[in-house]
Amino acid sequence: MSPSQQRLSVFPAFVRVSGRSVVVFGNGDEAYAKARLLRNTDAEIVAYVSAPDADYADWLAAQGIETVHSDFSPDQIRGAVLVFAATGDAALDRTIVTAARAEKIPANAVDQPDFCDFYTPALVNRAPVAIAIGTEGAGPVLAQMIRARIDQMLSPSLGLLARLAAEYRDAAERLVPRGVSRRIFWRRFFSADVASAVDANDIATARRSANALLSTTGRAAGHVWLVGAGPGAEDLLTLRAQRVLMEADAIVYDALVPQAIVDMGRRDAERLSVGKRKNCHSKSQDEINRLLVRLGREGKRVVRLKSGDPLVYGRAGEEMAALRDAGVTYEIVPGITSAFAAAADFELPLTLRGVASSLIFTTGHDLTGDVLPDWASLAISGATIAVYMGRTVAASVAERLMGAGLAPETTVAVIENASRADRRLFHGVLRELPDLEARDDLSGPVMVIIGEAVAGANFKKSEPLSAFKAREREEMSQEVGQEVGMQG
Incomplete structure (x- = not known):
C-alpha cells in the first residue's frame, strides 16, 4: 500500500473544553451516548431536549447537567465550543450543523459524515491520560473492540501516576540533566518502583521512590520479573505479562518461547536468548542465574521469559534463590501451563x-x-x-x-x-x-x-x-516390494 493510501482524512487532536459550553441536541439514545461521553470531561454540558426519553432525563437530572426544554433555534449554539446534533431527525440535524458552521463552531451530526466536522472517538479514560480511537466513521464497533483491548492492558492507576508525575515535573527539570539522564528518570518513574507503589495505592512509598530517583539522577535499583509466557499462543499471554514486557530493559528468554512473544517487548529492549531446551542448552542454569543477577545489579528492569508457568518445571526456585542472595528484587508473573x-x-x-x-x-x-x-x-x-x-x-x-x-x-x-x-x-x-x-x-x-x-x-x-504404526508397516511393505521388483 502506498503512503498516500495510508493517510488519514482527519487530523487527531484534543479540544480544550474545560469550563466551556458544549451543547447536545436530542431526546434519545444517540444524544444520551454523546452526553455520557462528554461527562468524561469537565465541560459545561447543555442538553437541549423537547421530550427526552425517561432514562436520559433521569441521568441528566442525576448528573446535574443543565437541561433546556425547547425546540431548536440558532441562538442556542452561540458561545459553544462544540455542537452535537443527535435529534433522530436527519433534516433537523443538518439544520443545526449548518447553523453551527455559520458561527464557525465545529459540529457533529449523527450518522451523517458530510455534516461532521469531527468524529467522536472510542475513549479510554485514565485522566489526565486519554486514548481516543477513531475509524473516521467507518467502523464504530471496531473502535469499541480496540478500546476494550487497550482498556484491559492499561493499569487502572495510570491516571494517578500521571498526576503524580505532574507534581515532579519542575523538580526533574531543576535536578536532572536534560537529555539521556532525564529520559531515564522519566522512564524509571513510569515503569519502576514509583509505578509499582502507585499500582498498590501506596502513595507515600511512591513519593519516597520518586524522591530517591531525583537524588540519584535517574539511576534506580534493578528488578526481575519471572514471567510465564504460556504454552505458545500469543493471545494466551496474561495482561500483566504484556505490561511488564513493555517495561523491560532486557528480556531473557528460553528456546521454547515463540519469537512473536519475545517481540512484544519494548523495541529498544535488550534481548538475550539462553536457549534452554532438552539436549540444547546454550547456557547452564548457573550461568542464567549469574546473568539475571548481573542485569539486576546494573539497575535494569528484566523480564525472564519461561515457557508455560515459571513455577511448573521452570527451575524458578533456583533463580529466585540467586536473586534473593544477591539482594535483587523480583516478582512472579504466572502463565498458563502446557x-x-x-x-x-x-x-x-x-x-x-x-x-x-x-x-x-x-x-x-x-x-x-x-x-x-x-x-x-x-x-x-x-x-x-x-x-x-x-x-x-x-x-x-x-x-x-x-x-x-x-x-x-x-x-x-x-x-x-x-x-x-x-x-x-x-x-x-x-x-x-x-x-x-x-x-x-x-x-x-x-x-x-x-x-x-x-x-x-x-x-x-x-x-x-x-x-x-500402520503407516510405517505400509511404507516398509512398499520398500520391500520395490526391492523385490528391482531384483526381478
Missing part, C-alpha cells in the same frame, strides 16, 4: 465428577527409577496424570504404570505444540504409548495426559496413535 492448554485443545476435562478428582503434574522422570513415587497409587485409583516432556519417557511411564496395575486400555491423549497453530493431536491407549519414543516426526514439545477422565475428550480432531 497441561491446561493441551486439555483445552482436546476439550478434555482434567477432573471429572465421579471419575477423577485428582490431578498429577509430572515430567515422567519420576517413573524411570527403581522406586515408584507416592503419587503412583493415585494414578491407579483414577487420578489424571499430565506428563511434561512426555515423548522421551513415554515407554518408561507406560511400563511402570501398567506394572503398578493401571489398565493397558486406559485412554491417553498426546499433543505436540499445545495451543499453537501447528499443534498436532493424537489419542490412543496406555499400551500404545511406548511407540512415541520412536517417532521422529514429533519435534515440538509433547504433553501426554493419561487417565479415565481422558475418555471424555473430543477426539474428532485427533489422529489415532496406531495410525503411525
Whole structure:
C-alpha cells in the first residue's frame, strides 16, 4: 500500500473544553451516548431536549447537567465550543450543523459524515491520560473492540501516576540533566518502583521512590520479573505479562518461547536468548542465574521469559534463590501451563465428577527409577496424570504404570505444540504409548495426559496413535516390494 493510501482524512487532536459550553441536541439514545461521553470531561454540558426519553432525563437530572426544554433555534449554539446534533431527525440535524458552521463552531451530526466536522472517538479514560480511537466513521464497533483491548492492558492507576508525575515535573527539570539522564528518570518513574507503589495505592512509598530517583539522577535499583509466557499462543499471554514486557530493559528468554512473544517487548529492549531446551542448552542454569543477577545489579528492569508457568518445571526456585542472595528484587508473573492448554485443545476435562478428582503434574522422570513415587497409587485409583516432556519417557511411564496395575486400555491423549497453530493431536491407549519414543516426526514439545477422565475428550480432531504404526508397516511393505521388483 502506498503512503498516500495510508493517510488519514482527519487530523487527531484534543479540544480544550474545560469550563466551556458544549451543547447536545436530542431526546434519545444517540444524544444520551454523546452526553455520557462528554461527562468524561469537565465541560459545561447543555442538553437541549423537547421530550427526552425517561432514562436520559433521569441521568441528566442525576448528573446535574443543565437541561433546556425547547425546540431548536440558532441562538442556542452561540458561545459553544462544540455542537452535537443527535435529534433522530436527519433534516433537523443538518439544520443545526449548518447553523453551527455559520458561527464557525465545529459540529457533529449523527450518522451523517458530510455534516461532521469531527468524529467522536472510542475513549479510554485514565485522566489526565486519554486514548481516543477513531475509524473516521467507518467502523464504530471496531473502535469499541480496540478500546476494550487497550482498556484491559492499561493499569487502572495510570491516571494517578500521571498526576503524580505532574507534581515532579519542575523538580526533574531543576535536578536532572536534560537529555539521556532525564529520559531515564522519566522512564524509571513510569515503569519502576514509583509505578509499582502507585499500582498498590501506596502513595507515600511512591513519593519516597520518586524522591530517591531525583537524588540519584535517574539511576534506580534493578528488578526481575519471572514471567510465564504460556504454552505458545500469543493471545494466551496474561495482561500483566504484556505490561511488564513493555517495561523491560532486557528480556531473557528460553528456546521454547515463540519469537512473536519475545517481540512484544519494548523495541529498544535488550534481548538475550539462553536457549534452554532438552539436549540444547546454550547456557547452564548457573550461568542464567549469574546473568539475571548481573542485569539486576546494573539497575535494569528484566523480564525472564519461561515457557508455560515459571513455577511448573521452570527451575524458578533456583533463580529466585540467586536473586534473593544477591539482594535483587523480583516478582512472579504466572502463565498458563502446557497441561491446561493441551486439555483445552482436546476439550478434555482434567477432573471429572465421579471419575477423577485428582490431578498429577509430572515430567515422567519420576517413573524411570527403581522406586515408584507416592503419587503412583493415585494414578491407579483414577487420578489424571499430565506428563511434561512426555515423548522421551513415554515407554518408561507406560511400563511402570501398567506394572503398578493401571489398565493397558486406559485412554491417553498426546499433543505436540499445545495451543499453537501447528499443534498436532493424537489419542490412543496406555499400551500404545511406548511407540512415541520412536517417532521422529514429533519435534515440538509433547504433553501426554493419561487417565479415565481422558475418555471424555473430543477426539474428532485427533489422529489415532496406531495410525503411525500402520503407516510405517505400509511404507516398509512398499520398500520391500520395490526391492523385490528391482531384483526381478
